[in-house]
Each structure stands twice: as structure tokens, then as C-alpha cells.
Amino acid sequence: MIETLLKELSLAVIDGKQNESISLTNKLFEAGLPAKDILDKGLLPGMEVVGVRFRDNIIFVPQVLISARAMKTSLAILEPLLSKSDAKGVGTIVIGTVKGDVHDIGKNIVAMMLRSSGFTVIDLGIDTKVEKFMETVKKENADIVGMSALLTTTMGYMKVVIDKLKDEGFDVKTMVGGAPISKSFADQIGADGYAKNASDAVKLAKDLISIKA
Amino acid sequence: MKPMLEELKTGKILLSDGAMGTELQRRGLPSGACPEEFNVSHSEIVAEIHQSYIDAGSDIIQSNTFGANRARLKLHGFENRVEEFCTAAVNNIKRCGSSRIYIAGSIGPIGEILEPLGELKLTDAYDIFSEQAKALAAAGADVLFIETMMAAEEIEIAIKASKENTNLPVSASMTFELGKAGLRTMWGVDVPQAVQKITEAGADIIGSNCGKGFDEMIQIIAEMRLLTNKPILAQSNAGIPEWVHGISVYHETPEMIGEKVVKLLELGANIIGGCCGTGPEHIRMMREIINNR
Numbered sequence: 001m002i003e004t005l006l007k008e009l010s011l012a013v014i015d016g017k018q019n020e021s022i023s024l025t026n027k028l029f030e031a032g033l034p035a036k037d038i039l040d041k042g043l044l045p046g047m048e049v050v051g052v053r054f055r056d057n058i059i060f061v062p063q064v065l066i067s068a069r070a071m072k073t074s075l076a077i078l079e080p081l082l083s084k085s086d087a088k089g090v091g092t093i094v095i096g097t098v099k100g101d102v103h104d105i106g107k108n109i110v111a112m113m114l115r116s117s118g119f120t121v122i123d124l125g126i127d128t129k130v131e132k133f134m135e136t137v138k139k140e141n142a143d144i145v146g147m148s149a150l151l152t153t154t155m156g157y158m159k160v161v162i163d164k165l166k167d168e169g170f171d172v173k174t175m176v177g178g179a180p181i182s183k184s185f186a187d188q189i190g191a192d193g194y195a196k197n198a199s200d201a202v203k204l205a206k207d208l209i210s211i212k213a
Numbered sequence: 214m215k216p217m218l219e220e221l222k223t224g225k226i227l228l229s230d231g232a233m234g235t236e237l238q239r240r241g242l243p244s245g246a247c248p249e250e251f252n253v254s255h256s257e258i259v260a261e262i263h264q265s266y267i268d269a270g271s272d273i274i275q276s277n278t279f280g281a282n283r284a285r286l287k288l289h290g291f292e293n294r295v296e297e298f299c300t301a302a303v304n305n306i307k308r309c310g311s312s313r314i315y316i317a318g319s320i321g322p323i324g325e326i327l328e329p330l331g332e333l334k335l336t337d338a339y340d341i342f343s344e345q346a347k348a349l350a351a352a353g354a355d356v357l358f359i360e361t362m363m364a365a366e367e368i369e370i371a372i373k374a375s376k377e378n379t380n381l382p383v384s385a386s387m388t389f390e391l392g393k394a395g396l397r398t399m400w401g402v403d404v405p406q407a408v409q410k411i412t413e414a415g416a417d418i419i420g421s422n423c424g425k426g427f428d429e430m431i432q433i434i435a436e437m438r439l440l441t442n443k444p445i446l447a448q449s450n451a452g453i454p455e456w457v458h459g460i461s462v463y464h465e466t467p468e469m470i471g472e473k474v475v476k477l478l479e480l481g482a483n484i485i486g487g488c489c490g491t492g493p494e495h496i497r498m499m500r501e502i503i504n505n506r
């Protein structure tokens with residue numbers, strides 16, 4: 001019974017069925033399943049499939065946004081029920097699209113996948129300046145800074161941020177991604193990691209946390 | 214000079230220009246700066262780039278207004294300077310003094326997600342595009358180039374706003390990527406859907422720009438030509454950028470793309486040119502190919 005409901009919840013997230021996702025979350029909770037299990041065994045596996053399908057060009061931005069919305073509303077029900085230690089998650093990431101860049105679709109999807117995977121994500125939005133990254137890292141005691149760029153005219157700003165973080169002695173890992181970004185670019189600007197897509201970004205963030213720990 | 218659509222009807226191939234963004238960068242546009250503001254603060258640099266394309270043989274010069282819409286300019290605090298930037302941008306082409314070129318007003322995506330998935334209201338999107346289209350038309354553009362679009366709803370609104378608020382011909386192009394599901398935009402729009410949407414919305418020219426390079430562009434245009442009798446525009450990137458010594462470098466050189474340009478013309482492209490990473494040398498090479506046909 002619980003197993004079936006969890007599977008149905010994953011499917012509801014995959015298909016982006018918000019109402020179904022809400023009612024299944026409530027049902028599972030009423031059946032006595034801890035919030036953490038509903039998250040880990042129902043919602044997260046669903047979002048993982050969404051990430052893989054997006055990576056493989058089986059689904060596109062609109063479908064991801066619809067799934068994300070279903071996930072988000074269910075998560076909102078669970079959040080007050082998750083214990084503090086569960087809610088704290090695996091690590092804290094400050095994420096933003098660099099200064100001058102306006103596309104943030106890719107970054108939003110990465111932020112959402114990270115959040116779905118248990119990270120605390122502080123999304124600085126678009127057009128993020130280096131000062132804003134530093135200020136937030138300090139305030140949130142973040143583990144990772146994630147940067148996205150979609151324009152060739154703005155990707156250079158990633159180096160500005162990374163250099164500044166290093167100069168100022170921040171104990172934080174950096175990861176970059178976006179359409180014009182490559183592994184070799186990431187290496188050249190001294191980033192700690194490069195993610196080709198949102199699925200990779202989650203894996204990379206986990207790796208960086210384990211190195212840092 | 215005949216109106217552009219009449220010229221295209223005679224079967225003439227028109228040559229557009231190459232990149233603006235990457236050329237501005239080569240001339241010192243700082244990472245993160247607002248390229249449209251350069252129309253006012255560094256008009257001589259913008260005009261110099263236009264001139265380099267005119268010298269290379271372009272028939273069409275695109276204004277430096279890709280992001281000159283209220284929503285994008287707001288990120289730099291310039292939301293009230295749409296008209297000023299659009300006017301300056303068109304004037305930067307005019308001051309080159311060429312009487313044999315068409316001035317194309319470039320219109321790029323708003324950069325926000327439309328409702329119901331996002332926050333941007335359809336009516337606001339329409340107003341944003343209308344403001345830019347009107348400003349470009351008033352400044353003296355001969356045609357509007359709506360480009361690099363990925364969402365069907367957004368390109369539809371951009372075309373309608375342009376057609377309903379100006380008397381200019383409109384070209385509308387989307388950016389595709391080849392993946393497991395074939396050629397699609399990031400929003401999942403395939404070539405047949407794009408052609409249908411763009412045609413229904415009333416654009417005069419249908420096209421594709423940006424993307425991963427000329428090989429993919431050939432596939433896109435081949436598919437497009439089967440679906441429409443309208444003039445087709447093809448403006449590819451010069452491949453995927455790599456970062457070398459602090460600047461982004463594109464690897465499809467003019468020599469490498471020669472045969473691919475011939476192929477694009479054989480397939481029935483009516484307007485060719487370049488997007489990110491292409492420069493005057495790419496355009497010069499295209500001019501030679503067109504002249505030798």
C-alpha cells in the first residue's frame with residue numbers, strides 16, 4: 001500500500017500533476033510515513049527521473065517547470081514536518097547567474113534539482129555581482145558557489161568571482177555551468193568543478209562537499 | 214533600393230552581417246557590461262563594427278539592440294532608455310553612410326518565462342516587444358529581425374507586436390539544438406512547429422540563428438525548406454566557443470565553412486549571415502560564394 005502510494009507520488013512528480021502530488025503526500029503522511037521518507041522515497045526519485053529525461057532531451061524546459069511546481073507544493077507540506085537535522089540537508093550552495101547575463105532557466109533548473117536532492121540553496125537570481133556572492137557566502141556559511149552563464153560575453157565574469165573568492169581567502173568550492181561553458185574553460189579559470197547539466201550538477205555538488213568535509 | 218521583400222522575390226540572395234557581441238568584446242566591452250549602452254557611450258566602436266561588415270559585403274546590417282527591451286535593460290537600471298538606445302543603434306548604422314544596405318532592427322528574447330509557467334504576463338510581453346519595435350521603426354529600421362527565440366508563445370507575441378505596431382517586414386528565427394529528440398529548441402519546439410507558429414503569427418521571413426554551428430544549421434534549413442515557401446534566413450554560430458587566453462574563440466574558420474555555406478544556398482536559404490563567433494572574414498567569404506554563383 002505505502003509502496004504503491006510512493007510510486008504513484010514519484011509518477012505524479014514526473015508527470016507534473018500538482019493536485020495528485022499534494023493528495024498523495026497527504027495520504028502518505030496520514031498513513032504514518034515520516035516526512036523524510038515521503039521526500040526521499042517518493043518526491044526525490046521522481047525529480048531524479050525528471051533530471052535524467054531533461055538531460056537526455058526527452059523532455060524540455062516547460063515539462064521540467066511543471067514537475068518542479070508539483071514537487072515544490074508537496075515539499076511545502078512536508079517542510080514544517082521535517083526535523084531540523086533532516087531539513088538542514090547535505091550542504092549549502094549559493095547559486096547565481098553572473099553579472100550581465102540574463103538567462104536563468106538553466107540555473108533555475110539546477111537550483112531546483114539541488115534543492116530536491118537535499119541541498120540548502122540560496123538563489124541570488126540573475127545578474128549577480130561578485131560582492132553579492134561574497135556577502136551571501138559569508139552570511140550563510142556556504143560550502144559551494146555555483147555560477148551559470150549563457151552568454152559568451154558574460155562567461156569571463158566567472159573568473160572575476162573565483163579570483164576574488166580566492167584572494168579574500170574564502171573556504172568555499174566553486175562550480176560552473178551554462179551553454180558556452182566547457183570543462184577546459186572551467187579548468188582555466190580555476191573552478192573546482194564543471195557540470196554539463198542539472199543531473200551532473202547534483203553529483204558534482206555532492207562530490208565537492210565530500211572533498212571539503 | 215527595392216524594399217527587401219521585393220528584392221528577395223526576384224531570387225536575390227541577401228547577405229546579412231556577423232556577430233556583434235563577440236566583436237564588441239574583442240574591442241573591450243567588459244564582461245557583464247550592457248552592450249546596448251555602448252550605442253550611446255561608445256558609438257564609434259559600434260559604428261566601426263558595422264562598417265567592417267559593410268566593407269566585407271553585407272547587404273543587411275543588424276542594429277546592436279538584441280537586448281534593448283525594458284525587461285533586460287532593467288537589470289542595468291536602464292529600463293527607461295529603450296527608445297534612446299534603439300535610436301542611437303540605428304543611427305550608428307546610418308552614420309556609416311552606405312546607401313546600399315538594409316537596416317535590420319534586432320529583437321532578442323525578453324529573458325523571463327511567460328505565464329502560466331513563469332511570472333511574465335502575456336500582455337506585458339506584448340507591450341515590451343511593442344515598445345522596442347516601435348522605437349526601431351521610428352529610428353529608421355527597414356526590417357525587424359526577431360532572433361534567438363526558444364519558446365513558441367514568445368516568438369508569436371514578438372511577431373504580433375512587431376506587425377501590429379509597425380509597417381516593417383518581419384523576420385523571425387529560433388535557435389535549435391540537435392539532441393536525442395532531433396532538432397529542438399530548449400523549450401522543445403521542433404522545426405515543423407516553429408514554421409507553423411511563425412507563419413500563423415504573420416512573419417514574412419522564417420529562419421534559424423545561433424546554435425551549435427553550420428552542420429546543424431544545414432539540417433535545420435533542409436527541414437525548413439520542405440515546410441515553407443517563405444524566404445528563409447540562416448545565421449549560424451561559428452561552432453561552439455572555447456576559452457583561450459581569456460577570450461572566447463570559435464573554431465569554425467571562414468575556410469572551414471565555405472562548402473557548408475554553398476550547401477545552405479543550395480538548400481534554399483535566401484538570407485545568410487553569421488551569429489556568435491562570426492566576424493567580417495566569415496562574411497567576406499560568404500560574399501565571394503554568393504558572387505560566384
Ligand SMILES: [Zn+2]
Pocket residue numbers: 422423424450488489
Ligand atoms: Zn549566437
